[in-house]
Amino acid sequence: MAQAVKYLSPQWRDEAEKRLKSELSPEKMNNITSSMSNIYQNCPDGKTRYLFFKFEDGNFAELSIGEGEPPAAEFRISGDYQVFAQISRAELGSQKALMTGKLKLKGNMIKALKLASIADRLNKVLSKIPAEY
Amino acid sequence: MTSRMENKGPYFIDFPARIKSIQAEMAKQKIDVYLGSRLRTLSWTLDAFCPWRSFVVIPAEGMPAAFSFVIDAARIADETWIDEDRVYGFVPMGGQDQIELIGDFIKDQLKGGRGRVGIESGMSNYLPEGWLTHYEYQRYSEALEGCELVNAHSIVDALSIVKDQGTINRFREASRIVDVGHRVVFDAIKDGGWKGMTETEIAGLAALAMRREGSEWEWSFTGGNEIAAGYRTGLAGGACTPATRKKLAAGEPLMVDIHAMFMLGLGDHSHNYLIGPATDRQFWHAKNFTDIVALTLKTYRPGITPSKLADQMMAFAEERGFSDYMVPGFEHGIGMMGDEWRIGLNDGPFPYWTNPDHVYRENEVLICAMQYACPEENIGFRYENPIVITKDGCEEMSKYPLGIEEIR
Numbered sequence: 001m002a003q004a005v006k007y008l009s010p011q012w013r014d015e016a017e018k019r020l021k022s023e024l025s026p027e028k029m030n031n032i033t034s035s036m037s038n039i040y041q042n043c044p045d046g047k048t049r050y051l052f053f054k055f056e057d058g059n060f061a062e063l064s065i066g067e068g069e070p071p072a073a074e075f076r077i078s079g080d081y082q083v084f085a086q087i088s089r090a091e092l093g094s095q096k097a098l099m100t101g102k103l104k105l106k107g108n109m110i111k112a113l114k115l116a117s118i119a120d121r122l123n124k125v126l127s128k129i130p131a132e133y
Numbered sequence: 134m135t136s137r138m139e140n141k142g143p144y145f146i147d148f149p150a151r152i153k154s155i156q157a158e159m160a161k162q163k164i165d166v167y168l169g170s171r172l173r174t175l176s177w178t179l180d181a182f183c184p185w186r187s188f189v190v191i192p193a194e195g196m197p198a199a200f201s202f203v204i205d206a207a208r209i210a211d212e213t214w215i216d217e218d219r220v221y222g223f224v225p226m227g228g229q230d231q232i233e234l235i236g237d238f239i240k241d242q243l244k245g246g247r248g249r250v251g252i253e254s255g256m257s258n259y260l261p262e263g264w265l266t267h268y269e270y271q272r273y274s275e276a277l278e279g280c281e282l283v284n285a286h287s288i289v290d291a292l293s294i295v296k297d298q299g300t301i302n303r304f305r306e307a308s309r310i311v312d313v314g315h316r317v318v319f320d321a322i323k324d325g326g327w328k329g330m331t332e333t334e335i336a337g338l339a340a341l342a343m344r345r346e347g348s349e350w351e352w353s354f355t356g357g358n359e360i361a362a363g364y365r366t367g368l369a370g371g372a373c374t375p376a377t378r379k380k381l382a383a384g385e386p387l388m389v390d391i392h393a394m395f396m397l398g399l400g401d402h403s404h405n406y407l408i409g410p411a412t413d414r415q416f417w418h419a420k421n422f423t424d425i426v427a428l429t430l431k432t433y434r435p436g437i438t439p440s441k442l443a444d445q446m447m448a449f450a451e452e453r454g455f456s457d458y459m460v461p462g463f464e465h466g467i468g469m470m471g472d473e474w475r476i477g478l479n480d481g482p483f484p485y486w487t488n489p490d491h492v493y494r495e496n497e498v499l500i501c502a503m504q505y506a507c508p509e510e511n512i513g514f515r516y517e518n519p520i521v522i523t524k525d526g527c528e529e530m531s532k533y534p535l536g537i538e539e540i541r
């Protein structure tokens with residue numbers, strides 16, 4: 001896929017699902033069972049959107065995009081759309097975004113530490129999707 | 134440190150019952166959530182040692198939650214009795230710093246995010262006490278907008294003063310370990326073994342012996358094992374002697390005050406020696422001291438107060454002509470790790486100091502402690518021993534024989 005798709009559009013979601021399924025094996029995901037919601041505030045149209053991921057035993061189980069309140073998740077990361085966009089474009093590290101308060105994480109930090117490298121793997125896959133922001 | 138697997142048999146403490154007793158008192162005082170920050174509260178409620186800044190949040194009902202610096206949170210989760218998913222680590226990250234993380238957690242426990250939150254505010258001579266700082270108070274006040282923060286540490290203080298059997302047994306075992314340390318020190322210094330030794334070496338010998346017996350650490354914030362030789366034993370009022378590189382010398386006194394910890398129960402016993410050849414005057418001082426210690430131990434019983442006991446002991450010292458050398462205090466408080474300061478509640482004439490009129494009750498544990506110091510003669514002694522007040526007296530937890538031996 002060379003043509004860029006709009007970030008967080010249905011097409012972007014389909015491409016993300018395809019890539020996550022093919023590039024992240026259960027072993028690469030450390031066979032985790034977890035879920036995470038990214039909350040994108042101040043999207044270009046002024047709305048708030050979410051991106052919800054769910055893994056079961058390392059298998060990719062669900063990826064959904066929507067508006068309003070996201071499904072309940074073990075971790076919830078919220079921040080400005082532009083911050084997430086910068087992370088997706090690899091202009092900003094997710095750790096730095098968290099440590100400077102640009103992103104907020106809700107969830108148990110002890111578990112989050114165990115999942116940090118997995119989140120990086122996931123972000124790396126998503127960052128390779130050609131996208132328009 | 135304590136492992137949840139070890140909380141059984143003679144060392145069993147019913148922690149869920151402790152939490153329920155706090156919650157019952159919270160209900161009486163109309164406190165919706167208790168935010169504990171003192172080391173003593175953390176040990177007493179979590180059964181885990183929390184050396185980094187930590188908090189326990191006790192809701193009106195159900196299991197508490199623990200919060201600590203993330204580098205130590207998983208270890209606390211591994212050791213405490215509370216569920217793993219009730220232990221949180223805080224870090225300087227959005228949504229994860231201690232104020233926001235704990236503030237949000239507390240608000241989730243409150244109807245409409247509003248209510249009365251009990252905090253722990255006060256002062257102590259014990260540096261690691263862990264009172265909520267002024268800055269933390271301000272920040273929590275902001276984070277918990279709409280909540281009333283009220284000082285509530287007396288709840289834990291009142292509930293923890295009389296010890297249960299599990300706690301007492303943990304103290305007994307810590308004292309047994311300390312006694313092993315004393316025997317090893319004695320074997321090392323006798324028959325000329327003391328020659329060339331330093332205070333720090335003695336502290337280390339005792340530490341190794343006690344660790345071999347299962348001691349978790351030489352818990353005292355006063356430098357671990359406190360060893361003093363020569364003039365350092367006689368520093369006026371001096372009841373804090375972290376070991377130094379001072380070498381033991383003939384003709385000088387030696388004070389060996391060692392500490393062991395067993396499942397957050399604390400051993401603390403001080404024994405004294407005279408490195409020979411000792412003079413008659415030194416023996417006179419030594420007899421004064423062992424006699425007053427023996428009398429003090431005979432005098433502790435339910436109903437007596439720190440001031441009554443001090444009056445009786447100082448009268449004895451006056452009669453015998455050594456009152457000038459006695460520090461007129463015969464105790465300090467003790468409880469699970471972090472509880473090492475005043476006796477009784479904060480209800481005395483000087484806030485946050487021992488209440489001289491505190492009336493001892495059965496199963497209170499304290500350190501029978503006294504200090505003898507004659508700076509002009511470079512001699513002094515210290516006695517410390519955890520005691521539990523019994524029905525009609527007290528039980529000395531350290532069984533190491535009272536005495537001041539001359540070591541050749």
